[in-house]
Amino acid sequence: MADRSNQGLPRGNSNAYAQGPEDRTVIGAGCFVRGRINGSGDLEIAGRVEGDVTVSGEVIVDTAALVASAITARRIVVRGAVKGDLVASESVIIESGARVVGDLRAPRVAIAEGGLVRGHVQTGAASAGRMASRSAMATATTEGRAMRPVANPPAAVIPTAPTTPTTPTTPTRVAPKPTQAASAAPPSNHGSERDKAAPPPRTGSMVAGRLGPPPPVVASLKKGTKAIAHHKKR
Amino acid sequence: MASTVIGAGITIEGEVTSDEDVVVLGTLRGKLVAKDAVTVEQGGVVEADVESGPVTVAGSITGNISSNDRVDLQNGAKVVGNVKATRITIADGAQFKGNVDMDV
Numbered sequence: 001m002a003d004r005s006n007q008g009l010p011r012g013n014s015n016a017y018a019q020g021p022e023d024r025t026v027i028g029a030g031c032f033v034r035g036r037i038n039g040s041g042d043l044e045i046a047g048r049v050e051g052d053v054t055v056s057g058e059v060i061v062d063t064a065a066l067v068a069s070a071i072t073a074r075r076i077v078v079r080g081a082v083k084g085d086l087v088a089s090e091s092v093i094i095e096s097g098a099r100v101v102g103d104l105r106a107p108r109v110a111i112a113e114g115g116l117v118r119g120h121v122q123t124g125a126a127s128a129g130r131m132a133s134r135s136a137m138a139t140a141t142t143e144g145r146a147m148r149p150v151a152n153p154p155a156a157v158i159p160t161a162p163t164t165p166t167t168p169t170t171p172t173r174v175a176p177k178p179t180q181a182a183s184a185a186p187p188s189n190h191g192s193e194r195d196k197a198a199p200p201p202r203t204g205s206m207v208a209g210r211l212g213p214p215p216p217v218v219a220s221l222k223k224g225t226k227a228i229a230h231h232k233k234r
Numbered sequence: 235m236a237s238t239v240i241g242a243g244i245t246i247e248g249e250v251t252s253d254e255d256v257v258v259l260g261t262l263r264g265k266l267v268a269k270d271a272v273t274v275e276q277g278g279v280v281e282a283d284v285e286s287g288p289v290t291v292a293g294s295i296t297g298n299i300s301s302n303d304r305v306d307l308q309n310g311a312k313v314v315g316n317v318k319a320t321r322i323t324i325a326d327g328a329q330f331k332g333n334v335d336m337d338v
Contacts, residue, residue, distance in 0.1 A: 025244045028237020028254050035248010035264055041241045051248055 023057070029064055043073070045080075063097055070102070078115070085119075242277060256286070258293065276310055289319070291328075298332075 023041030027033055031047035042057040045065045052070050053059060059073040065080035072087045078098040086092050088106035096114030103120040111117055237254035240246060244260040252268040258278040266272065268286035278293030288303040291311040299305055301319040309327035318335040 023241045023243045024239065025241035025260065026237065026239040028252060030253030030269075031238040031256070032251040033246060033248060034251075035246060037244060037246050037248075039241075039245045039260060040243035043241075043244070047238070047252075055244070 025055075027065075029062075061098070076106070240278070274311075283315075 025037075025039075025041060025043045027043070027045045027047045027049060029046040033047070033049045033051065035051045036054075037043065037049065037051065038054040040056040042059070043053065043055045044060045044062065045053075045067055046062040047064075048066045048068075050068045052072075053067075054072045056074060058075040058077065059071050061067055061071075061076075061078045061080045061082055063079045065082075067080065067082045068084060070084040070087070071082065074088060075090045075093075076086050076088045077093045077095065078086070078100055079095045080097075081099040083101045085102045086100065086104050086106070090106065091108040091110065092104045092106040094100055094104070094109075094111040094115035094117055096112045098112075098115040098117075100115070100117045101119060103122070104117065105122045107124060109121055109123050111121075238250070238252050238256045240250075240256070240258045240260045240262055242259040245263070246261070247263045249265040250256065250262060250267070253270070254268070255270045256266065256268045256272045258266075258272070258274045258280055261279045261281075263281045266280060266282045266284045266286065268284075270286070271288045271290070272284055272286040273290045274280050274293040274295055276292045280293070280295045281297060282295075283297045284295060284299045284301075286301055289299055289301050289305045290308065291306065291313055292308045293310075294312040296314045298315045299313070299317045299319070301317075303319065304321040304323070305317050305319040307313055307322075307324045307328040307330055309325045311325070311328040311330075313328070313330045314332060316333040316335065317330075318337075320337060322334055322336060324330055
């Protein structure tokens with residue numbers, strides 16, 4: 001160390017990368033990345049990654065790697081463990097020893113003998129409808145999806161959900177009570193209390209209630225309680 | 235070969251923790267913790283606090299650097315942030331703005 005102290009030369013190993021392909025990224029075995037990785041070039045993962053990966057080139061997940069993220073790339077080769085959806089514009093290759101929990105989507109999907117996959121597999125060009133339904137499906141049925149047979153596409157269930165609230169409410173009762181429908185909609189989105197107190201007379205509101213975000217895990221505070229607490233503090 | 239290389243076209247937003255060397259040719263935002271050497275090559279951009287062993291900078295770092303060994307700012311390096319290390323070299327042509335703490 002002391003002999004190097006007065007020379008401003010680059011460290012010996014740094015030159016090796018300047019010569020090699022500069023657009024190749026390696027996440028080493030002892031490395032843990034938590035966050036998004038995106039950009040152009042290839043990516044090799046031998047360590048741990050949590051967060052979305054979006055790369056224009058090839059992604060290789062090595063045997064020792066633990067990846068908990070969705071991967072989007074031109075080509076994806078998996079030899080390690082991945083928990084997340086794999087979307088490739090060219091091909092997804094699951095090699096022997098790989099463990100994948102998540103959906104696979106690519107024009108070409110290869111699963112070698114010894115590769116474990118739990119999830120939906122779709123070959124061919126990615127369809128827009130499937131893409132749109134994916135987010136809804138992910139929130140609705142993350143657990144149950146894996147157990148279902150592959151032949152039963154969850155995509156068929158999802159598109160019906162967003163369309164149902166608009167079709168019954170708008171065309172059937174446009175004139176009679178648009179204000180009531182408008183007033184009934186917001187509480188169903190926020191808290192479950194007011195919804196429960198008032199008996200749900202119409203099926204439309206039920207559907208709308210089912211559509212909204214799930215009820216909060218924490219007991220919802222009454223309107224204004226926070227403000228009162230603030231005043232008391234002062 | 236260093237174990238972790240962030241390529242020129244790659245951007246990582248988040249926290250990178252490594253037990254081994256890290257070489258940055260691309261962009262890293264967030265936090266960088268390495269037990270071993272960190273090298274930011276020419277063209278590499280680190281917008282993060284760096285906590286590591288020896289640090290060699292030929293690119294740019296915006297953030298505080300804390301090293302348990304030495305920090306070398308090479309010609310062409312651009313560092314904005316405080317540097318804490320046992321030894322520091324700043325080469326002619328390196329840009330640096332920040333405090334230096336050398337545990338005197």
